[in-house]
Amino acid sequence: EKGGYEHFMLKEIHEQPNAISDTFRGRMLVDKGIIRMAGVDDNMERISNAKRIIIVACGTSWHAGLVAEYVFEEIARIPVEVEYASEFRYRNPVISENDVIIAISQSGETADTMAAIKLAKEKGAFAFGVCNVVGSSISRETHAGAYTHAGPEIGVASTKAFTTQITVLTLMALKLGKFKGTISNSDFHMYLQEMERIPDKVKTALESDAVVTKIAEIYKDAPNCLYLGRGYNFPVALEGALKLKEISYIHAEGYPAAEMKHGPIALIDEQMPVVVIATKKGHYEKVVSNIQEIKSRKGKIIGIVTQGDEEVRELADHVIEVPETIEALTPLLTTIPLQLLSYHIAVMLGKNVDQPRNLAKSVTVE
Numbered sequence: 534e535k536g537g538y539e540h541f542m543l544k545e546i547h548e549q550p551n552a553i554s555d556t557f558r559g560r561m562l563v564d565k566g567i568i569r570m571a572g573v574d575d576n577m578e579r580i581s582n583a584k585r586i587i588i589v590a591c592g593t594s595w596h597a598g599l600v601a602e603y604v605f606e607e608i609a610r611i612p613v614e615v616e617y618a619s620e621f622r623y624r625n626p627v628i629s630e631n632d633v634i635i636a637i638s639q640s641g642e643t644a645d646t647m648a649a650i651k652l653a654k655e656k657g658a659f660a661f662g663v664c665n666v667v668g669s670s671i672s673r674e675t676h677a678g679a680y681t682h683a684g685p686e687i688g689v690a691s692t693k694a695f696t697t698q699i700t701v702l703t704l705m706a707l708k709l710g711k712f713k714g715t716i717s718n719s720d721f722h723m724y725l726q727e728m729e730r731i732p733d734k735v736k737t738a739l740e741s742d743a744v745v746t747k748i749a750e751i752y753k754d755a756p757n758c759l760y761l762g763r764g765y766n767f768p769v770a771l772e773g774a775l776k777l778k779e780i781s782y783i784h785a786e787g788y789p790a791a792e793m794k795h796g797p798i799a800l801i802d803e804q805m806p807v808v809v810i811a812t813k814k815g816h817y818e819k820v821v822s823n824i825q826e827i828k829s830r831k832g833k834i835i836g837i838v839t840q841g842d843e844e845v846r847e848l849a850d851h852v853i854e855v856p857e858t859i860e861a862l863t864p865l866l867t868t869i870p871l872q873l874l875s876y877h878i879a880v881m882l883g884k885n886v887d888q889p890r891n892l893a894k895s896v897t898v899e
């Protein structure tokens with residue numbers, strides 16, 4: 534059942550190239566330059582006229598929502614708010630009939646996310662679900678939706694659900710952007726072509742496994758770890774930290790790299806590993822200067838870089854390479870080594886990777 538892998542989590546990490554292509558197959562017609570998503574097509578007026586999109590989710594799905602915020606605003610020019618479902622549902626939020634609420638949930642059963650959707654529907658918003666489990670409660674409660682085609686995710690730590698959620702939401706943003714004219718035809722084509730290359734690039738990113746294993750060996754006993762990223766990769770930093778926390782029980786925090794100087798930089802000394810996502814596109818030079826700040830305080834730097842990078846390699850203690858892609862799609866690649874890093878550390882520490890203590894796969898109570 535684990536397909537020769539030692540744990541479901543590792544199997545699911547390696548399933549990502551297929552999970553991503555299963556998610557865009559049949560939807561993305563690259564030659565024709567169209568994206569078909571019935572749940573969006575059937576409600577195009579309503580969704581494209583949204584004054585605002587509110588994304589509600591928990592945990593890893595909330596991180597996918599944060600990536601989607603950047604993608605939707607960039608491509609479809611619709612303002613997006615990303616909310617923890619548990620906070621949103623209890624604060625008497627301002628919702629109108631012009632709002633579209635997107636619930637992201639792998640299981641489709643998360644109690645807080647479900648309650649947030651019900652609340653938004655009562656106030657007249659249009660509810661759209663991005664779920665993995667077909668026929669799940671959230672997929673039934675929403676007006677329309679688009680499934681991720683990740684296949685069953687058994688490991689409690691979410692991996693392929695995250696990358697397929699980003700895939701679906703990016704397709705949706707592209708579709709809306711094309712309809713609204715907020716993305717040029719040539720950029721639209723470029724995105725489609727590049728999306729089609731992502732599964733192969735994820736395969737290449739998975740080849741970092743040997744390098745990541747060595748790094749895991751060095752830092753497995755660290756009591757703390759920081760994860761930094763900017764732009765599209767800020768949510769990836771949060772996700773990397775969550776993965777490490779939940780399966781290895783090492784305290785980890787993710788931050789937008791520029792927030793360092795507003796507090797967390799005080800934590801940095803020669804004991805502190807800092808994972809910095811520093812891919813070539815998107816604020817690269819700014820991230821390099823953040824790395825310099827860490828280095829001058831003797832922090833240990835693990836850089837997630839674009840293949841062939843030299844500048845960060847000079848400064849960092851270790852680098853992990855991922856293939857180059859367009860900025861908005863980098864999270865699909867930079868996430869991979871972070872999943873592997875948490876996996877290997879947890880295995881080395883003898884933790885129960887697939888069923889970490891205190892956690893359940895779906896959180897059906899609030």
Ligand code: M6R
Pocket residue numbers: 591592593594595637638639640641642643646689690691692775779892894895896
């Ligand atoms: O099924 P959902 O996507 O609604 O679940 C949300 C969170 O409970 C989930 O992502 C959780 O944070 C994972 N264990 C993270 O790996």
